[in-house]
Amino acid sequence: MKLYNTLSKKVEEFIPNTPGEVKIYTCGPTVYHYAHIGNLRTYISEDVMEKGFKYLGYHVDRVMNITDVGHLVGDGDTGEDKMAVASKRENKSSKEIAKFYTDCFFEDCEKLNIRKPDVVSAATDNVEMYIQMIEKLIQDGYAYLSDGNVYFDTTKFPSYYELSGRNQDDLMVAVREDISEDQAKKNPFDFGLWFTNSKFNDQEMQWDSPWGRGYPGWHIECSGISIKYLGEKLDIHCGAEDAIFPHHTNEIAQSEAYLGHKWCNYWVHLGFLNDESGKMSKSSGEFLTISLLEKKGYHPLSYRYLCLNSYYHNQLSFSFDILDGAEKAYFKLKNKVLKLKKDEVNESDKVKYIEEFKSYIEDDFNTSNMVTLLYTILKDDSLSDGTKYSLIEEFDGVLSLDLTKEEETSIDSDMDQMIQEKIKERQEAKKNKDFALADQIRDELLSQGIRLVDTREGTTYELL
Numbered sequence: 001m002k003l004y005n006t007l008s009k010k011v012e013e014f015i016p017n018t019p020g021e022v023k024i025y026t027c028g029p030t031v032y033h034y035a036h037i038g039n040l041r042t043y044i045s046e047d048v049m050e051k052g053f054k055y056l057g058y059h060v061d062r063v064m065n066i067t068d069v070g071h072l073v074g075d076g077d078t079g080e081d082k083m084a085v086a087s088k089r090e091n092k093s094s095k096e097i098a099k100f101y102t103d104c105f106f107e108d109c110e111k112l113n114i115r116k117p118d119v120v121s122a123a124t125d126n127v128e129m130y131i132q133m134i135e136k137l138i139q140d141g142y143a144y145l146s147d148g149n150v151y152f153d154t155t156k157f158p159s160y161y162e163l164s165g166r167n168q169d170d171l172m173v174a175v176r177e178d179i180s181e182d183q184a185k186k187n188p189f190d191f192g193l194w195f196t197n198s199k200f201n202d203q204e205m206q207w208d209s210p211w212g213r214g215y216p217g218w219h220i221e222c223s224g225i226s227i228k229y230l231g232e233k234l235d236i237h238c239g240a241e242d243a244i245f246p247h248h249t250n251e252i253a254q255s256e257a258y259l260g261h262k263w264c265n266y267w268v269h270l271g272f273l274n275d276e277s278g279k280m281s282k283s284s285g286e287f288l289t290i291s292l293l294e295k296k297g298y299h300p301l302s303y304r305y306l307c308l309n310s311y312y313h314n315q316l317s318f319s320f321d322i323l324d325g326a327e328k329a330y331f332k333l334k335n336k337v338l339k340l341k342k343d344e345v346n347e348s349d350k351v352k353y354i355e356e357f358k359s360y361i362e363d364d365f366n367t368s369n370m371v372t373l374l375y376t377i378l379k380d381d382s383l384s385d386g387t388k389y390s391l392i393e394e395f396d397g398v399l400s401l402d403l404t405k406e407e408e409t410s411i412d413s414d415m416d417q418m419i420q421e422k423i424k425e426r427q428e429a430k431k432n433k434d435f436a437l438a439d440q441i442r443d444e445l446l447s448q449g450i451r452l453v454d455t456r457e458g459t460t461y462e463l464l
């Protein structure tokens with residue numbers, strides 16, 4: 001099993017702490033707003049990772065947090081708590097905001113066939129754990145009290161810059177705007193573990209602590225929840241690539257300082273989704289959610305199909321043209337699978353394909369090769385329809401594209417409608433003697449595997 005590890009910047013052989021078992025921690029959403037489709041791409045990749053490990057026979061323990069306190073607008077401890085911003089925006093309590101957007105997040109996940117991890121824990125449910133960790137960090141000299149807040153002293157942790165692969169000066173330049181102006185910090189990259197005396201004393205969610213009433217910083221949540229539910233040794237920690245610094249860098253520092261040994265062996269980071277304006281975000285460009293795609297008439301799983309056709313570490317470009325292409329390809333694939341006869345299954349014919357599929361999982365979750373393999377299977381004349389169906393059904397347990405699930409609204413009729421419209425357009429073009437356009441329409445359909453057949457009775461089509 002090969003995995004790209006951000007820690008070593010290399011593809012490495014994956015060796016779990018306990019043979020046959022994988023402990024995975026996933027940074028969950030900050031529930032102050034809807035998730036955009038770029039956020040959801042990360043969870044699709046992590047879902048395939050969990051299902052892929054299980055297909056290979058691993059026992060998987062996976063934990064995800066829900067950030068419902070402490071994530072400030074600026075990653076360098078600046079700005080308000082995002083939850084407080086949402087409370088003001090929507091005139092609701094932080095609790096109401098958290099519940100609403102947590103539910104929305106899992107509804108989106110369900111539409112995308114993303115399995116909910118076994119343990120999902122809200123940051124606000126684990127405050128005692130953070131307090132216990134922070135007390136020990138202070139005791140051992142890794143954290144200090146300043147101006148009422150508790151900060152982690154990054155100079156006490158020599159490998160602080162390992163994950164990001166950058167030194168302090170580089171980082172100063174890279175994140176200049178986000179460096180805290182917090183005068184209470186001894187060093188610019190020190191980060192808040194617990195806030196009491198800050199500009200957010202109107203913060204709604206507060207708890208008693210040895211340092212006064214207050215609330216935890218964002219980073220300590222993930223360390224606390226991970227150690228509480230998965231123990232002192234973690235196999236894989238995943239998250240979006242923008243979490244490398246400061247979030248994951250800070251998680252490593254405080255966890256290893258607290259535990260006194262190495263904490264997590266493999267750091268897996270997922271690439272951004274880019275639209276025309278660059279990295280997709282909630283504040284720039286059109287706010288693309290799964291519900292919006294549905295309103296525009298897309299099937300959510302077309303988006304999953306689009307994501308699976310790229311390597312998950314790489315950034316992926318998004319446009320509606322690209323999604324159109326993915327939707328057509330997805331419907332066509334599903335259509336072909338649903339048309340397979342459920343005849344005899346030849347188990348021995350399946351073996352080589354199963355081996356090949358596993359090899360793609362082991363090749364750092366090469367999902368685009370997994371999808372391509374489905375087409376190879378469909379084209380293999382030596383396989384019975386039943387064997388093809390059985391293989392695809394099995395592999396779809398990892399890919400989760402619902403390829404063998406009959407839809408209430410038939411994909412056949414959606415696709416048929418699209419083709420009939422194109423046929424009409426082409427007839428219109430011919431009538432106007434615009435043969436170039438007529439040919440273009442025919443060729444376009446052909447490139448999607450749809451061949452138009454002109455007969456005396458009119459034009460029909462066949463799927464290739």
Ligand SMILES: [Zn+2]
Pocket residue numbers: 026027028222239247
């Ligand atoms: Zn996290």
